[in-house]
Amino acid sequence: MNPIISATGLASELSSERPPVLLDVRYQLGGPPGRPAYEAGHIPGAVYVDLDTELAGPPGAGGRHPLPDVAEFGAVMRRAGVRADSPVVAYDGGQGWAAARAWWLLRWTGHPDVRVLDGGLAAWRGALSTDTPTPVAGDFTPEPGALPLLDADGAAALARTGLLLDARAGERYRGEVEPIDKVAGHIPGAASAPTTENVDESGRFLPAEALAARFKALGAADAPEVGVYCGSGVSAAQEVLALEIAGIRAALYAGSWSEWSSDPARPVAKGPARG
Template sequence: MAQPLATPLISADDLLARHGTPGWPVVLDCSFDLADVNAGEAAFAARHLPEARYAHLDRDLCGQKTTRGPVDGGRHPLPTREAFAATLARWGVHASTPVVAYDAQGGPYAARAWWLLRWMGHAEVAVLDGGLAAWQSAGGPLEEGATPHASVAQGYPLRPSGMPTIDASSLLADPGATLLIDARAPERFRGEVEPLDTQAGHIPGARNRFFKDNLEASGRFRASTELRRVFEGFGAAPERIAHYCGSGVTACQNLLAMEAAGLRGSALYPGSWSEWSADADRPIARS
């Protein structure tokens, strides 16, 4: 029988101790490069954790983009729950399967997979702390090529969501009810540069927490006590906080950091800046 996962982070040493045992989880390699959407899959083919499946950001961890541009849902909209349930079944994940996600980019794409599984009501999911580099440092074995796996014949069940979301209309209707935390780099938050979206700046009233600041130089997450101090320093209860970024991906890493710190209940604004800034009627702040 598979052992429960100590969510939301698992160390490379703890995961390595499971290798070759019935406690080995379904492992998702979520490595990705926004500038080269094929790079992550190519890197996966060259080396990956034992029996890992590849989770492509655009194909597997996102839904269909609107044909009218990034106004509805942003650049990386959420998949429908039915579509992601089918993806989980294809990976061989059922309701009680332990899942570990990792990437080679500091955790944002693995965090997106973690958040989506939690959104589906899946409890047994964790992110490999430090990703591929930590696994290699621990002496973990690697494989190459595709991983054959059998899909779950009965499919993945649709259950109540385990993670809250918020949309643009709700934020506009009562802007003071929610504290927004923006996960983008400080220069993008301030509106000094904007390499991806239609306008520069941020949602008025938002605060900035660059997702990479959650990590130590090693690529592992900072201590839970330090993360708790940082996020409590924003001065709002977790239930009053919503996270966003450029397209709803790196914001998941801030949500993961909060959960690692024992601060649960914050929401994700999935459309994020790519959705918000595409509508000229929505207010924008700079500096």
């Protein structure tokens, strides 16, 4: 199944006999919360899901956006109307990070039919609504393990034996700047692969062939395993999604750099080389 859907395709499905459950996951790193934007206007029928409190656990040793408690995540999805047999579409403001986080969590916990609105809300051309829907409670019960997941030790090993991609901006990978975490640099052996290169100027994902060529040039086609990390495990989900579009299954290191760099015993590399 194609993990993304166009705005035109979504409009068509919303008017069908089996419309998808819509999740509005607007989120901006360091910016205002997404709920006021949701209340000001959202795709009709969409339910707001907060990334910081509902798609992540409390920040701590596991990073700034550790995975949420599975039971609590399941309760959030059921309140949103997600059923085991219902299609789900997630969208955000356009960067694809938050929507991909929702996509990854649902897929990781066993939901078979989840897609991301390509280009986010900016791509939507239909009317917006200020009504808050009250969906019938769903029956989705999460069962983790359907997608590969890495911890810190697994990420370190994969950087040696496979291909570990760093989805942050290049200057953060090289250790030239670090606006969020206390330590600058990257996991030794990881390759730089910024998420900005997965999309075009409008925020839509590049065609599958272009993404496949990009990741092939990075070594993904020949690697026995591929993994991705970022700052806190959010934008890396967008890269896992891009790899999925390209036909490459990749593992997510959910703790990412915020977890890795919190332990002074873990090695840090700097510069353009993988280290």
